[in-house]
Amino acid sequence: MYYLFYASFIVLLSLSISVQAGLPSKVYGVNLGSWLVLESWMLPQGWLDMGGQQCNDCSQCIATEFAFARAYPDTVDEIFDKHWSSWFNQTDVNDLVEVGINTVRIPLGYWIVEALVDRKTEFYPRGGIHHLKRGLRELKDAGIVSILDHHALPGVQTPGQMFTGRCTSDVEFYTDYNYHRALVWTAVMTALSHLDPDFSNVIAIEAVNEPIMNATLTPGYGNFQKNFVQVVRAVEHTLGIFGPWSWPKMTGTDASEFILSVENSTSFSSNPEVQSALKDALPILVQIGLELEWSDIKHMFSSLNNREPLHTSFMDINWQYSNPANPSAAQSGPQFYDNHLYYSFGGVADANEQAYMESICNLQRVEADAALGNSPLVFGEWALTTQFTASDEFLINWADAQKLAYTKGAGWIFWNFKVENSTLSGDLGRQWSYLEGVQRGYFARDPSKLHDTHVCDGYIQ
16 A cells, blocks of 8 residues: 555656745745644633643643643543634634735644654644644635744753643753654655645745754754755655755656655765654655545646745744854755744843834844844744833834834744633733734734834934
């Protein structure tokens, strides 16, 4: 059976793969946070209704997907299926289209590739891949491109954070075992992005969301960055997708050629970690293909079109300190960089309107990154949140000023597209929800426009 399934890959490679979108000339985006990686602070009432809990220390109660799946092993899949269906669906896509969004960043956990989960010690819901496929199809049909963001890494990449899927101080991502699992995940998601037509709006894969900032605590991360890019390009070469790093195209006439290309990937890379990741990814990809009913895909293609290579993406070099590795050293093919900026967590500017505006209007992150080869730069997370009670008038200026600063780079992706609207969530959406921000008039309905193009004139130093 597997040989026949491998052979069907060759049929796909010799036929059309739906036209792939590219990185927009300017990114105007939102994150689809709390969809496939749930952060319970963003839907407090919904989380309690699901059976979760709230606590000050998220490691001490049922506040994350890991804790929930461990507490409710018999019902977790059904409960999360309802969440995935309701939190992001066609109605939300329609709302994004209405406000001109052209890009989404989709936070994903490693557990969406279910074979990577050690079910004896790791606990997560199953079935998310089907909702990812459904959501990508809806976004593709709407003309919105997608970035697959590896948001929650195997072993946990940052302590005490809901966004890792498990609140814990036991950070184990920066080990050979978990680097390998992340590379296998990368190989699978790269192949899916090129083979499944519902994934054809995927333009990029981001390697790691928000690693620990202190680079002395992330041993091996620089080497992982290089391996990540090599895995993406090796998969693309195997699929006949080429760039200046490639060699002559496979004829695609014999299934054994494809299998041999994967199993003996030394023809592309002599790196044993890359070879091992590709070999371990292949049976997982076969299983996912069967689950997603790829046997019917060949009927969807009609004409020959060349796919473009995906962008690889990393948090920029200035995300870390203490002599971090430069992700530009890993680049082979199209690549962009990600920076996150939240003023509400402190350490950026004094907590008043004047200091905030002076800071954002004189921001030099695009220039600082470019000087180190980290360009183009997308601001992949930001919000309207502040450390002080902000007036509506200020939030209009605050939105304009941030957009003005971030579009000096390749664009921006707001966190988040929405949050829960409930009595328990209070006014959470006022500064965390892009759609609510548009409704309130903080954001111009056209994301490329500002209310006041001179918003920074009085603050530039």
